[in-house]
Structures are given as C-alpha cells and as structure tokens.
Amino acid sequence: MSAVLPAQFQPITDEQAALLGRLTDALDHSGLWWLSGYAAGLARGRTVPTTALAAVASETIATPQLTIVYGSQTGNARRQAEALSTQIEAAGFGVRLLRADAYPLRELKNERHLVIVISTQGDGDPPDDARAFVEFIAGKRAPKLPDLRYSVLALGDSSYPKFCAIGRQLDARLAELGATRWFERGDADLDIDTVATPWMANALAAAKDALKPQVPLATVTPLRPHAQAAAGIYTRDHPFPAEVLVNQRITGRGDRRATSNKDVRHVELSLEGSGLKYEPGDALGVWPTNPPRLVAALLATLQLDGDAPVSSHGGQTLPLHEWLSTKREITRLSRPFLTQHAQRAGAVALDAILATDGMAALADLLANRQLIDLLREYPAAWKADELVAALRPLAPRLYSIASSARVVGEEAHLTVTHIEYAVDGDADPRWGTTSDFLARSNEGGTVPVFIERNERFRLPSEASRDIILIGPGTGVAPFRAFVQERAESGASGRNWLFFGNPHAHGDFLYQLEWQDALKSGALHRLDLAFSRDQPHKIYVQDRLRERGAEVFGWLQSGAHLYVCGDATRMAKDVHSALLDIIATHGGKSADEANDYLNDLQAQGRYARDVY
Ligand SMILES: Cc1cc2nc3c(=O)[nH]c(=O)nc-3n(C[C@H](O)[C@H](O)[C@H](O)COP(=O)(O)OP(=O)(O)OC[C@H]3O[C@@H](n4cnc5c(N)ncnc54)[C@H](O)[C@@H]3O)c2cc1C
Numbered sequence: 001m002s003a004v005l006p007a008q009f010q011p012i013t014d015e016q017a018a019l020l021g022r023l024t025d026a027l028d029h030s031g032l033w034w035l036s037g038y039a040a041g042l043a044r045g046r047t048v049p050t051t052a053l054a055a056v057a058s059e060t061i062a063t064p065q066l067t068i069v070y071g072s073q074t075g076n077a078r079r080q081a082e083a084l085s086t087q088i089e090a091a092g093f094g095v096r097l098l099r100a101d102a103y104p105l106r107e108l109k110n111e112r113h114l115v116i117v118i119s120t121q122g123d124g125d126p127p128d129d130a131r132a133f134v135e136f137i138a139g140k141r142a143p144k145l146p147d148l149r150y151s152v153l154a155l156g157d158s159s160y161p162k163f164c165a166i167g168r169q170l171d172a173r174l175a176e177l178g179a180t181r182w183f184e185r186g187d188a189d190l191d192i193d194t195v196a197t198p199w200m201a202n203a204l205a206a207a208k209d210a211l212k213p214q215v216p217l218a219t220v221t222p223l224r225p226h227a228q229a230a231a232g233i234y235t236r237d238h239p240f241p242a243e244v245l246v247n248q249r250i251t252g253r254g255d256r257r258a259t260s261n262k263d264v265r266h267v268e269l270s271l272e273g274s275g276l277k278y279e280p281g282d283a284l285g286v287w288p289t290n291p292p293r294l295v296a297a298l299l300a301t302l303q304l305d306g307d308a309p310v311s312s313h314g315g316q317t318l319p320l321h322e323w324l325s326t327k328r329e330i331t332r333l334s335r336p337f338l339t340q341h342a343q344r345a346g347a348v349a350l351d352a353i354l355a356t357d358g359m360a361a362l363a364d365l366l367a368n369r370q371l372i373d374l375l376r377e378y379p380a381a382w383k384a385d386e387l388v389a390a391l392r393p394l395a396p397r398l399y400s401i402a403s404s405a406r407v408v409g410e411e412a413h414l415t416v417t418h419i420e421y422a423v424d425g426d427a428d429p430r431w432g433t434t435s436d437f438l439a440r441s442n443e444g445g446t447v448p449v450f451i452e453r454n455e456r457f458r459l460p461s462e463a464s465r466d467i468i469l470i471g472p473g474t475g476v477a478p479f480r481a482f483v484q485e486r487a488e489s490g491a492s493g494r495n496w497l498f499f500g501n502p503h504a505h506g507d508f509l510y511q512l513e514w515q516d517a518l519k520s521g522a523l524h525r526l527d528l529a530f531s532r533d534q535p536h537k538i539y540v541q542d543r544l545r546e547r548g549a550e551v552f553g554w555l556q557s558g559a560h561l562y563v564c565g566d567a568t569r570m571a572k573d574v575h576s577a578l579l580d581i582i583a584t585h586g587g588k589s590a591d592e593a594n595d596y597l598n599d600l601q602a603q604g605r606y607a608r609d610v611y
C-alpha cells in the first residue's frame, strides 16, 4: 500500500508498512473493507498532522457519503441504525455508523447527509450515550447547517407523555439551524418495525436518489462482535426457552418483623445448550405471557368471546384470548389507544385529559392506570378485530443480569420486583405483565429469553481500578454480577456498594451474600440506607453525601462509578448528590462540578443503567 504513494507523502514508516503488510495478508476481502472503514473512522476522530497527509488521505480513501449516528440506551436504536447501515452499504453507498458519543462534533458543519436514530429516555431525556451530542446540537455553539440534508428515526414509547421527545427535538433543531429535511422523521413506538421499516425504505430511496454509488466503505462496527450474533441462533426475535431453576421470594413475609411490602424474586434460569453468552452489565430480555386472570377480566368487561378467531392486518388468525395473552400489550396504556377509546366512549373527561398533552393528568393516567381501569371507568364497545388492531404488540422487558457467568456457568440470575398492587373496588389486583409472568413461572417450566448487551455498563478493563456501586432496590442486581466477577477474576481494585430499600428486616436483598463478601474481602465497603427504619427517611444519596470526602477521594484516584435502579427519582437525586460532593470536596463551582461529572461519563467512569 505505501509503495504506491509518492515518497514525500508516505504517511507511515517502513516498519509500519511491514506490519501492515502482515496484517493485510491475513485478511480476506470483507476483512480488508472492514479495516479500511475502521481506519477511516479512527482517522476522523484524530487530528490530522499535516495538510499533505490530508491531501493524500482524500485521494486514497473514499469519503463516506452518509453518516448514521445513533443514541441508544437499551439497544433498540443501535439495532435499527446497524440495519440501515447494512442496507445502505449493500446498495453500494459509502456509509459510516457511529454511536453518538463517538461522533466528532466539529465535523457536523461539514456533513452533507446525516441520519440520526435515537431513543428517548427518562422523562423526555436523551440516552446516556447521546447527552453531549444532543446538548451540542441544542446549544449555542451548534453551527449553521445550510448544506446538510438529514432525517431522524425517533424511538420511544407512547405510554410516556413525552413520546419520542428527543428525536422530535433534534429534528426541529436541525431545521432551525438551516438544514433540509431529506425525508420525513419516523416516530417509532414499541412496535418499532411498523414505523422503522417504511422509514428505512425512504432512507434507501433517498440515498439512491442523492448519492452516487461508490466502492463501499466498510461500516465502522464495534470492535467486539456481538456475542449473540457470533454465538448463534437465539436472538430477540428468536428467543431461547430457558428453564426456570429457582424462583424464590427474597423479601420477607410471615414473620412480622421481617414483613416486606414488596415481593422481590430471585430467579435462576438455565441457558444450557443455548450458546448465549453475557458479560456483567448485560440484561436479559424476557418475552412474557399476560396474566390469565387479566385476560379473562378484559374479555368479561368487553363482553367478547375469547374463542372467536381474529385476523390481523398481517394476515395471522388466532383466537382472541391468544391475541390478548401473547401478542398484545394489555397492561400499559398508550396515547394512540386512549385517543381511539375516547372517541368510542364519547368521554368528554378523557378528551380533556388528552388535550392537555404532556400535562400532569395525562402523565398520571399513563403511569397509574391500566387498560382494564380505563375500560371500566369509560365504557365503550369494541369489536374483537378492532381491539386487536388498536392495541400495541406485546414487547419484551429487560432485566439486569445478577450473576457472573464465570461463577454460575450456563445460568443467568435475575432480581425481579413482582408488580402486584390492589385497586379500590376490585377483588383482583393489578399486575405487571412480565414481572408477574416471572413470579408465576414454575421451577422446571421455561421462559423465552435473549441477551441484550450493554457496552456502556462494563467493569473497568483495568482490574486495579476501584469501583463504587450505587444500587438501591433491584438496582443491586448487576452489582451482584460485578462483585462475583471481580472476586472470581481476582481483581485487585476495591468494591464499594451503596444499597438501600425500605426496611432492613425484610428488604435487605442478598443480605447473607453481602455479609459473606465483606468477610471474604470480595466486597470492601457496604453502606446501607433503609429509608423507613427511623422517623426521617434515609436514602442512598444521603449515605453518599455523608461519605462525600471518601467518595471524592476514590474518584480522584481513578474509581469508576455505577448507578442502577429507579430512573424517576433515585438516579436524579444521586446525580445531584454527586455534583454536591464534587463541588464541596473538590473545591469546585457548580459548573466545574458538572464538567467533572460529564468528563467522568465521557471516560466511561460514570455509567448508569436506570429504568
Ligand atoms: C435496562 C433495564 C434493566 C432492568 N432491570 C430490572 C431488574 O433488574 N429488576 C426489575 O424488577 N426490573 C428491571 N427493569 C424493569 C423491567 O424491565 C420492567 O419494566 C418491570 O418489571 C415492569 O414490567 P412489567 O411487564 O412487570 O409491568 P408492565 O406490564 O410493563 O407495567 C405495569 C403497569 O402498571 C403500572 N404500575 C406499576 N406499578 C404501579 C403501582 N405501584 N401503582 C400504579 N400503577 C403501577 C405501570 O405504569 C404500568 O402501566 C429493567 C428495565 C430496564 C430498561
């Protein structure tokens, strides 16, 4: 390769050329294309030292014509972006695919064709990997973009009041910066493909229209291939039937002192024979079956015959009870369904709530009421086929894996809060679909599962680094995996866990294991916050503040910080506590503390897995 360059432009030494020769000799056709794309991606992220080199690079490396940037918390946007990249590349166009936190922001002003695939998290927030990207585009430093053509695929969940908020926000902001909408934005609900498939067809048509086919540059894919893809056949769309080995309540009941209001399950599943591999930090996806009593209650309320055959638009014909048991969401409400139901019910009160778009009443309805509550409060007639068409397809739920494969072998352990709560005037409680499915699962039975990788929630690659783990409630699950893994691998760094829950008696998840870990040296520090064991509430963020000087000391000496669990309140309160700690013990202003934490996040030393 170097031999074809004029000597004065040769960018690599003879020694490097020899090394490169050995590497390229070992690669086949697709490997060489992959390497060229990978190197181009790397080069874009680095400062080019001389203009001469830049000139050579532009002559010898084809510039990708389309950039795809994705922001993803739980993998959906990443999967869509990867699928689009593959399609565009296969059609012969140069494409580069980048996670938002790897996108060199200074290149935005030079982009000509940009596609963004991004989910919305929290309460209308960006996914963690796209925070800086979204902030930059929203902020004052964003450049004018008169030459840019773009499109956005927004991913979301219409159970949330701020549906697809981040994708919408980026779409509007890019237009404001002078960029031209290349083709229309897609707003994908949990049945992502319904919107993503036609949106991708538009993307491909637009690429064929606007871009010249060229020798394809290989996509810059993550260096480590997805274990799941490498391992074989079991995926989200083709889950593995994992045998339930253990399904055990680990919160107290019976003994008054140890009674808990929560039913938290420790579930052990066998992955034997599946070829599925996971690392600490990954989640397990579970495809549920809806609670049978809830299906029966819905059929009775709607006076529909569960045995009646119903055909979907896709042409599948099943009895109605089967649609409601395994194919449709029947717990969580969505805005499109509310709109349709309001029309049928002629419910003025419901119309008023919907008109307040994004306001408290709608948020409250979506968060606290289920389909059965709606049908009873605002009765309306539904025909079976119309109901099946109006309800959203059932989606799997994710659970942090609470075990290290090094320790448990071909098993995955979960820590699951069984959502089951009473409502006034009904003998039946309300259930969460998947947590109830898991809680109901019998040892020896099977549940359909897949692995959802989470590359942003990983133990430090340097085993000597200390780690601080903040995981109240079921947020402790991945930290059980972390501590198991570090003990097994003999990592020399210290492990400090902050755990909290309402009561020490009854809610101290994995108490004996943590106590053993402290004794054996697998866990170095444990700080506990049992919120209701004293007159005033104490949470993990309070314990963090109490230990502020030491927490800051650990961070200064390179510790990695992890937060897992409740996104609505805990993660926000912990974030504020960390800012206070950094300001107080680091002698920093609020802005400096914010920069410090952002910097930790950018280095991968502040990772969150919150839900
Ligand atoms: C990356 C990730 C990791 C996760 N890890 C874990 C984990 O380790 N352990 C774990 O338990 N969960 C975990 N979750 C959450 C999990 O995925 C599910 O969201 C959770 O179990 C609820 O799902 P469900 O199907 O049981 O309930 P759904 O059927 O989805 O929801 C139940 C419905 O009831 C409503 N509702 C729930 N509780 C109440 C209440 N008390 N009062 C009124 N209404 C209520 C809800 O708003 C909803 O409408 C994780 C989520 C993510 C994204």
Ligand SMILES: Cc1cc2nc3c(=O)[nH]c(=O)nc-3n(C[C@H](O)[C@H](O)[C@H](O)COP(=O)(O)O)c2cc1C
Residues within 6 Å of the ligand: 071, 072, 073, 074, 075, 076, 077, 078, 118, 119, 120, 121, 122, 123, 124, 125, 127, 155, 156, 157, 158, 160, 161, 162, 163, 164, 165, 190, 567, 610, 611
């Ligand atoms: C904790 C949490 C909060 C969420 N908040 C929103 C929201 O405010 N608006 C929305 O449209 N979707 C919201 N979603 C739904 C996600 O955007 C949706 O599941 C999406 O497919 C996730 O894509 P990702 O895996 O690429 O992150 C939320 C999901 C979770 C787990």
